[in-house]
Amino acid sequence: MQLSCSVPKFEFDVITMGHGSGGLLTHRLLQSGVFDILKNDMLDQQHDGAVFELSGKLAFTTDSYVIHPVFFKGGNIGELAVNGTVNDLAMCGAIPRYLSLSFILEEGLKTTTLGKIIQSIKLAADKAEVQIVTGDTKVVEQGKGDKIFINTSGIGTLHPQAQIHHNRIASEDAIIISNSIANHGIAIMSQREGLEFETDIVSDTRPLNHIVNKLLDDFGADIKFLRDATRGGVASVLNEVAEITGLGIEIEQAVLPVEPQVEGACEMLGFDPLYVANEGVFIVVVKKEIAEKVVSVLQNDQATKKASLIGFVNSQTPKKVLLKSKIGGRRVVNYLTGEQLPRIC
Amino acid sequence: MQLSCSVPKFEFDVITMGHGSGGLLTHRLLQSGVFDILKNDMLDQQHDGAVFELSGKLAFTTDSYVIHPVFFKGGNIGELAVNGTVNDLAMCGAIPRYLSLSFILEEGLKTTTLGKIIQSIKLAADKAEVQIVTGDTKVVEQGKGDKIFINTSGIGTLHPQAQIHHNRIASEDAIIISNSIANHGIAIMSQREGLEFETDIVSDTRPLNHIVNKLLDDFGADIKFLRDATRGGVASVLNEVAEITGLGIEIEQAVLPVEPQVEGACEMLGFDPLYVANEGVFIVVVKKEIAEKVVSVLQNDQATKKASLIGFVNSQTPKKVLLKSKIGGRRVVNYLTGEQLPRIC
Numbered sequence: 250m251q252l253s254c255s256v257p258k259f260e261f262d263v264i265t266m267g268h269g270s271g272g273l274l275t276h277r278l279l280q281s282g283v284f285d286i287l288k289n290d291m292l293d294q295q296h297d298g299a300v301f302e303l304s305g306k307l308a309f310t311t312d313s314y315v316i317h318p319v320f321f322k323g324g325n326i327g328e329l330a331v332n333g334t335v336n337d338l339a340m341c342g343a344i345p346r347y348l349s350l351s352f353i354l355e356e357g358l359k360t361t362t363l364g365k366i367i368q369s370i371k372l373a374a375d376k377a378e379v380q381i382v383t384g385d386t387k388v389v390e391q392g393k394g395d396k397i398f399i400n401t402s403g404i405g406t407l408h409p410q411a412q413i414h415h416n417r418i419a420s421e422d423a424i425i426i427s428n429s430i431a432n433h434g435i436a437i438m439s440q441r442e443g444l445e446f447e448t449d450i451v452s453d454t455r456p457l458n459h460i461v462n463k464l465l466d467d468f469g470a471d472i473k474f475l476r477d478a479t480r481g482g483v484a485s486v487l488n489e490v491a492e493i494t495g496l497g498i499e500i501e502q503a504v505l506p507v508e509p510q511v512e513g514a515c516e517m518l519g520f521d522p523l524y525v526a527n528e529g530v531f532i533v534v535v536k537k538e539i540a541e542k543v544v545s546v547l548q549n550d551q552a553t554k555k556a557s558l559i560g561f562v563n564s565q566t567p568k569k570v571l572l573k574s575k576i577g578g579r580r581v582v583n584y585l586t587g588e589q590l591p592r593i594c
Numbered sequence: 595m596q597l598s599c600s601v602p603k604f605e606f607d608v609i610t611m612g613h614g615s616g617g618l619l620t621h622r623l624l625q626s627g628v629f630d631i632l633k634n635d636m637l638d639q640q641h642d643g644a645v646f647e648l649s650g651k652l653a654f655t656t657d658s659y660v661i662h663p664v665f666f667k668g669g670n671i672g673e674l675a676v677n678g679t680v681n682d683l684a685m686c687g688a689i690p691r692y693l694s695l696s697f698i699l700e701e702g703l704k705t706t707t708l709g710k711i712i713q714s715i716k717l718a719a720d721k722a723e724v725q726i727v728t729g730d731t732k733v734v735e736q737g738k739g740d741k742i743f744i745n746t747s748g749i750g751t752l753h754p755q756a757q758i759h760h761n762r763i764a765s766e767d768a769i770i771i772s773n774s775i776a777n778h779g780i781a782i783m784s785q786r787e788g789l790e791f792e793t794d795i796v797s798d799t800r801p802l803n804h805i806v807n808k809l810l811d812d813f814g815a816d817i818k819f820l821r822d823a824t825r826g827g828v829a830s831v832l833n834e835v836a837e838i839t840g841l842g843i844e845i846e847q848a849v850l851p852v853e854p855q856v857e858g859a860c861e862m863l864g865f866d867p868l869y870v871a872n873e874g875v876f877i878v879v880v881k882k883e884i885a886e887k888v889v890s891v892l893q894n895d896q897a898t899k900k901a902s903l904i905g906f907v908n909s910q911t912p913k914k915v916l917l918k919s920k921i922g923g924r925r926v927v928n929y930l931t932g933e934q935l936p937r938i939c
Binding site for chain 1: 610611612614615616617618619620621639640641642643644645646647648649650651652653654655656657658659660681682683685686687688692694695696697698727728729730732733734735737738739740743745747748749750752758759760821822824825826827829830834838869871928929930931932933934935936937
C-alpha cells in the first residue's frame, strides 16, 4: 500500500491567540490547512460533531499526547497520536473506525511544524484505515503550553470473535510479548537536552490493529487479554494484570526480546528495559496450548517479528511479578516508581 | 433531582512528574482520587478503553478545555468540560451517553484543586445523565502547561426524530436564540488579571441535552438545525450558517436577549455581545410556522427562559449576516476578527 499526502500550506506563518478565537482566524486556519488535508464526508459537515451509523459492541478510548520533543527518531507527535489511540482500540479487541482530533497549540508555533504534523496524522490514519471525523483547536499563550499537545479519542467495533477481558486470565496461561522492547523510550531519550547521544535506535510507533485483527481471526476467544506496553513499560502492564486478577506472573529474562543496541543504551543510562516505554509492543495472554502458534503468527508479520513467549501466569505468587534472571535467580519486578522518562508519549 | 458527591482526598498534596509516568504514582493517583469518585462498571475495568453496546445512528464529538481562570463565577473547568461536550452532542440531535476524560496536568498543581474539579465533573455528568467510561492522565513540567487542561470526547445516540443538518435550512426559516447572551464571556472577563471588576454576572455553563431532547420530542424533524454559540459568539455561528448554506440571515437587535448588567459591562469594555462567548446558549433554525411554539416551549424551561425569535433566513443577501439596529439601520455582522477573549473555554 503506497500512501501519500501533501504538506498543508497555511496562509499564516505562526499561530497567534486569534487562531483559537472560534472566529475568522480559527475558520481560516482550518480551511487553509486542516479540512482540505483530512477531508472526508463527515469532517466536511463542520458541525459540532460527526454522525454515523454503527451497531453492536463498540470500544471507546482517549489519550492526550504531550511527547517532547515533538519530532523524534522514527516519527512525530502526529502519527503517535493516531497510532496510540488506534492501538488502544485494538487492545480492546476492536477494529478502529473513527477518531477525533483535538489540538492545544502554543502561541508562536510555526505553521510549517503544524503542517508536517497534520501530514503525518493523515498518513497514519490512512495506514491504520481510520477516519478523522471531528476535531477542535485551542491556542494558549506562549509559556502556557509546549508547541503542541494532541488529544485523539477513538471508536471501534468489536471483532466478532473478541472476548478480551482480564477476568478470563487463568493460572498457567502463557504471556507473549509481540516484539523487542524499549526502542521508543530510548529513541526519545537519545534526543533529550543534556542526554543527546548518537544512536540508530528509532521509535517503534506503528498501528497494531491489523496484526491484532489477524490474531482474532485466527484464534478468536483463545486470545484472552491484550495490552500495549506504553508508559511504565512491560513491568507496569504485568503488575496491573497481577493486581487486577490476583494471580502471579513469572517471566524469563533470557527470552525477553531486546535489541543489542537498545540493551547497550539501557546499560549506559542505568535503565531496565522492562520499565522503558514502547509504542508498538503489546502483551498477549493466551492458553498455553496455543502459545507457540500465536508466536509463530506474530513472527510472520513485520511489526511483530521478534515476538516471544516470555512467561506464564501462576497461582503460587498472588499479585506478584517475578523475573527469572539469566543466571537463574528470581527477583520481584515492581511497578515503575518515580518518573524515569517524562513526557514519553 | 438532588445530586451529591464528596471531594476526593488524594494521598499526595501536589502533582509531580511521576504522576504522569504510567507507573506506580499514576496508579496510586487514580486509585486514591479518581476511580472511586467517577466509579462505574466500565471505568472499573481500567482497560485501555471502554466496551459497550450501542446501535443505530451515533454522534461523536471532542473538545479540549483550556479556560483561564480554572475556577470562575458560576463554575469551573470540570463542569465546563462535561457540559460543553454534552452540548455538542445535543446540537447534533443526539442523546449524550458516554464521555471520555483526559487530563493534562501541570507539575505543581495542588491536588485539592484537582479534587474540586473532579467533584464538579462527577456532579455535571450525573446532572447530564452521562457516564465517564474511559480516561487518561498526563503531566507536563511547570511552565509547559497551565494548571490543568481537560479533553472530553463524547458519544451519543441520535434522537429517533432528529434530522439536524445545515442542508435543511431554507429561505424564510426562523432563527431562535435559546437564552440571553454574553454571560459566560463577561463573567470570565471580569476575573481576568488587569480587568477585574465587580459584577454578579455568572457563567451560563449548563447541560442543554434535556431541553434539546424535549424540542425533538415535541417538534421532531421540524427542528432543522442546532448550534451552540460558544467561542466566537452568536455572530460566528450565524456566519458559519450563512457561509455553508449560501443563504443570508437578518436578525433584529431589539429582540436580542441581553441582560442589562451584561449589556452595561459590554459597553464598558467595548464588546459587542454578539461576539462574546456563551456556554449554555444555542441557535435553533425552524420553519417559521412553528417558531412561536418553539419559543414558548423554550421559555417554559429554566435553562432557556429568555428564548427569543431573533430573525429569519433569506435568499436576498447570500452568505451575509445583517443586523437591523434598534434605530432601524442595517449593518453587516462579520465573523469575530482577532482574539477578543482568549481562553474562554
